[in-house]
Amino acid sequence: VAPLAGRAGEAGEDAPAAFVTCFDISAVRRVEQLRADFVANASHELRTPLASLAGFIETLQGPARDDAEARTQFLDIMAAQAARMRRLIDDLLSLSRIELNEHVPPSGTADLRRLLSEALDALRPVAVERRMTLALDLPEVPVFVPGDADQLTQVFQNLVDNALKYGRPDTPVVLRLAQGQPPAPAMIGIAIVDRGIGIPRDHIPRLTERFYRVNAAESRNRGGTGLGLAIVKHIVNRHGGVLDIESEPGEGSTFTVWLPLAAGSAAEDGNVVPLR
Numbered sequence: 001v002a003p004l005a006g007r008a009g010e011a012g013e014d015a016p017a018a019f020v021t022c023f024d025i026s027a028v029r030r031v032e033q034l035r036a037d038f039v040a041n042a043s044h045e046l047r048t049p050l051a052s053l054a055g056f057i058e059t060l061q062g063p064a065r066d067d068a069e070a071r072t073q074f075l076d077i078m079a080a081q082a083a084r085m086r087r088l089i090d091d092l093l094s095l096s097r098i099e100l101n102e103h104v105p106p107s108g109t110a111d112l113r114r115l116l117s118e119a120l121d122a123l124r125p126v127a128v129e130r131r132m133t134l135a136l137d138l139p140e141v142p143v144f145v146p147g148d149a150d151q152l153t154q155v156f157q158n159l160v161d162n163a164l165k166y167g168r169p170d171t172p173v174v175l176r177l178a179q180g181q182p183p184a185p186a187m188i189g190i191a192i193v194d195r196g197i198g199i200p201r202d203h204i205p206r207l208t209e210r211f212y213r214v215n216a217a218e219s220r221n222r223g224g225t226g227l228g229l230a231i232v233k234h235i236v237n238r239h240g241g242v243l244d245i246e247s248e249p250g251e252g253s254t255f256t257v258w259l260p261l262a263a264g265s266a267a268e269d270g271n272v273v274p275l276r
């Protein structure tokens with residue numbers, strides 16, 4: 001409060017005046033809190049496999065030094081923990097890179113049919129390992145979207161990987177395309193449909209938060225980092241798209257990425273296979 005003129009207690013033209021400047025710092029505090037939570041979560045996620053590695057190293061240096069069988073078994077566990085740390089660091093780096101350029105629109109054009117086929121082919125060995133099948137239902141006509149092909153590949157690989165991770169053995173994961181309905185006919189929807197464990201309704205709005213999981217232990221057991229959907233959300237935002245999630249616990253989930261079509265794309269003429 002800054003007195004401008006006059007003395008306190010005086011009346012009339014010389015009455016004291018003051019400026020009061022208020023800043024709403026609640027938004028700043030919220031961002032600071034989110035950042036602090038993120039650092040705490042990331043440290044915790046890294047510390048857990050690190051503690052396990054340190055424990056096994058100590059055992060191998062001491063009691064299990066001459067036990068060949070234990071050594072083989074422990075080394076396998078240690079390799080898995082190191083792989084988990086690497087996945088986590090890769091995802092953290094991806095997320096920070098994506099957040100940095102989230103407000104810069106992508107300059108290239110991506111061939112969606114090619115990109116989806118390649119993303120799926122990369123995950124076929126994972127599907128075989130989990131006794132699941134991958135099906136891709138593509139339109140005959142080319143479909144182009146303005147976008148960064150590497151980032152979009154990351155989106156679909158993350159979503160298909162989740163569908164395989166939370167799917168059930170002997171069930172399929174299906175990818176389908178759909179043209180947007182009016183008022184958004186210039187959007188293309190890519191749906192990834194699984195028949196897995198599903199997601200309780202009240203968790204759905206929070207799934208794209210960093211490290212948010214329905215069941216943290218289950219996610220870790222299945223090799224999850226808790227960052228996949230946060231990465232997906234930021235990339236989809238950068239592309240001017242929308243992520244839509246529908247799920248029924250026990251029945252399965254459908255994650256649909258809606259993206260703007262490139263001008264002149266054949267799909268703009270309504271030639272895209274509809275969503276079934």
Ligand code: ADP
Pocket residue numbers: 162163165166167194196197198199207212213214215219220223224225226227228229230253
């Ligand atoms: P994670 O590495 O844990 O899979 P994500 O950010 O990719 O992290 O997903 C966040 C959470 O959303 C998961 O832990 C899981 O609880 C839920 N989830 C994501 N995809 C699916 C799916 N297809 N079916 C069921 N649950 C899912």
